[in-house]
Amino acid sequence: MxxxxxxxxxxxxxxxxxxxxxxxxxxxxxxxxxxxxxxxxxxxxxxxxxxxxxxxxxxxxxxxxxxxxxxxxxxxxxxxxxxxxxxxxxxxxxxxxxxxxxxxxxxxxxxAPVRAPRAAEVATGFDPxxxxxxxxxxxxxxxxxxxxxxxxxxxxxxxxxxxxxxxxxxxxxxxxxxxxxxxxxxxxxxxxxxxxxxxxxxxxxxxxxxxxxxFRRIGKAHRAVGTIESLTHHAESGVLEVVLRLSTAWPGHRAGQFAFIDFGGAEGAHPFTIASAWQADGRLTFGIKALGDYTRALPGQLFVGQTVNVEGPYGRFDFHALQGRQIWVAGGIGITPFIAGLEALAAGGGKATVDLVYSTRAANAALLERLHRLADAGGARLHLLETPKDGVLDAERLAALIPDWKDANLWFCGPSGFGRGLRRALTARGLPAANFHQELFEMR
Structure with missing residues (x-):
């Protein structure tokens, strides 16, 4: 929608x-x-x-x-x-x-309004x-x-x-x-x-x-408990990779969905996109970008073995069950749902024909190696644009990279302004509006 x-x-x-x-x-x-x-x-x-x-x-x-x-x-x-x-x-x-x-x-x-006189009333019983x-x-x-x-x-x-x-x-x-x-x-x-x-x-x-x-009962039926299995802090990109191992039931999730994570304390649960496909092994991976005081402090606060509460999965940013011709466009930390999508493709979870365009200021070497490996395994084509040397992605650049873009469903995750601009330009050039899918990931 x-x-x-x-x-x-x-x-x-x-x-x-x-x-x-x-x-x-x-x-x-x-x-x-x-x-x-x-x-x-x-x-x-x-x-x-x-x-x-x-x-x-x-x-x-x-x-x-x-x-x-x-x-x-x-x-x-x-x-x-x-x-x-x-x-x-x-x-x-x-x-x-x-x-x-x-x-x-x-x-x-x-x-002042003229009020008609009312006959005296005798109160009988309780009238709310x-x-x-x-x-x-x-x-x-x-x-x-x-x-x-x-x-x-x-x-x-x-x-x-x-x-x-x-x-x-x-x-x-x-x-x-x-x-x-x-x-x-x-x-x-x-x-x-x-x-x-x-x-x-x-x-x-x-x-x-x-x-x-x-009474803090919202989402209770969709909560699971787990522990932090591993933490990897990519300081150069400001991303903390958190791998959880769940110990209670999880219904599974589709690539592209998100969940609320409560790491404890007074902060409450925050929404984060799940950066892994569901393998029925109890593991969930999240890539958390340092975008505010809370997320910047997490690398120094979290520890392996820590108990966390997870609520979800939510969202319909699910790549239409990985079928048909698709273009995935990621901006910065917006790559996380597409990592899950690539994992699902690599595991044989879909038959979509996919071009992934990843626009970022600074590419992380370990992440790029993982993206290339997953893209090769899943049959997807990866296009990397590092904005300092390659410039900003726009509709003209996208059309040059992927000639059949008008025939595809385009899935975008990244800065909202970037997404709105790309959407306007592409629909003006002939992409059906219903074929542009963007996560409105703003909870306030």
Whole structure:
């Protein structure tokens, strides 16, 4: 699934919620003046905020049942991010629609609404919409302030990953507060409209996902335990090769998939691409590039025999079961899924015709020897470009290297900007958009 199709899914969720809400709005709402319009928009913004947030929270729980439909975990994490941002914006609009008219009344810009007198009511029994209304309204405003702070932390990529991890757990708790706020303030009228049952299902799914997060149960069914069997630090390229030996069940993985690894401590699990094909021997290899404080510190922290937790496998960057005509393009550490692909080809795990183009600033001699050996064994053709002397790979260079590129499925893993530029250039030259596959490996 490319990003264009992902955007269509995003729009379908937003427009779908809007249309279901619209179906229950009385036809004369928009002709009854300022306060009726304000009330309609207040409910719309609030219902959209909690509805979109519910879908986002559900996706954060990594439901593998929908991974195929959304093109892989990396894809629906991108969708999770878009929905969470949109939900927050609707929440801000909801707050502004709530408070701005009050200021307008104080300034004399609009007249206060005339409320019809109601007959005295005698409270009988517990009515959550009545008895919890004040509490639900009170927690809403403060929850929004905290939500904005936590979303900012989640989006600020320079913020430490462990704080991002902790912020997401707090967001799960905050979401449950907002479910309470929304369920009570929707009131009986909206619960009886088409939007009510839909939001009920979404909030129930989101609440389950939030509780899984709070109790650290996300991905539990896909976890395995192992130990570090070997460590090789390639200082010149900043890559740490970690070989794990699993001691509990692992379902196997396809070349190109990734897993979350928890090496212990407060940092939490990080996603890394699996750099080895599955040989049913319990071994997994990961190539970890020093890209931040955490990964730079790993060579001095990890040790052979250390216990680790692995969760996975995830992802649909799987080379279509290694069939047909394919071009693999790797940039830097993006070579890792292709090492697994070459191993699978060498072991007879597929019949794809493959050209591998590897663009890197500094080629590691041991890695190059391994790539050549695996490519020869699997019948793949290897093209190496060292950018300091060979220049940057672009569409023209690729077309010159591989004349039949328009007939192939192209799989790219590397810097996201590099991939976007190559995709635009190649599709403009005639490559079908559906034939360009790129891992959206950004979890925040």
């Amino acid at each position: 490319d990003t264009r199709r992902l955007k269509l899914v995003y729009l379908a969720v937003v427009l779908g919620l809007t249309l279901v809400w619209w179906a229950g709005v009385p036809s004369d709402t928009w002709g009854q003046g300022f306060w009726a319009i304000r009330r309609g928009l207040l409910y719309y913004s609030g219902l959209m905020a909690i509805g979109l947030m519910s879908v986002a929270v559900t996706l954060a729980a990594r439901p593998v049942q929908i991974e195929r439909a959304l093109g892989g975990l990396d894809k629906f994490y991108r969708l999770h991010k878009w929905l969470a941002i949109t939900a927050t914006l609707f929440g801000v609009c909801h707050w502004l629609i709530e408070i701005t008219p009050r200021s307008m009344v104080r300034r004399g810009w609009v007249e 919409f009545r008895d919890l209304h004040e509490l639900a309204a009170g927690v809403g405003e403060w929850s929004l302030y905290l939500l904005l702070a936590l979303v900012a932390i989640a989006l600020w990529k320079r913020f430490p990953y462990r704080r991002f991890f902790q912020a997401h757990r707090l967001l799960a708790a905050l979401y449950l507060v907002l479910v309470f706020h929304s369920a009570i303030l929707m009131g009986p009228i909206y619960w009886s409209q088409p939007i009510g049952p839909l939001l009920g299902v979404l909030m129930a799914a989101g609440s389950i996902a939030a509780l899984l997060s709070l």
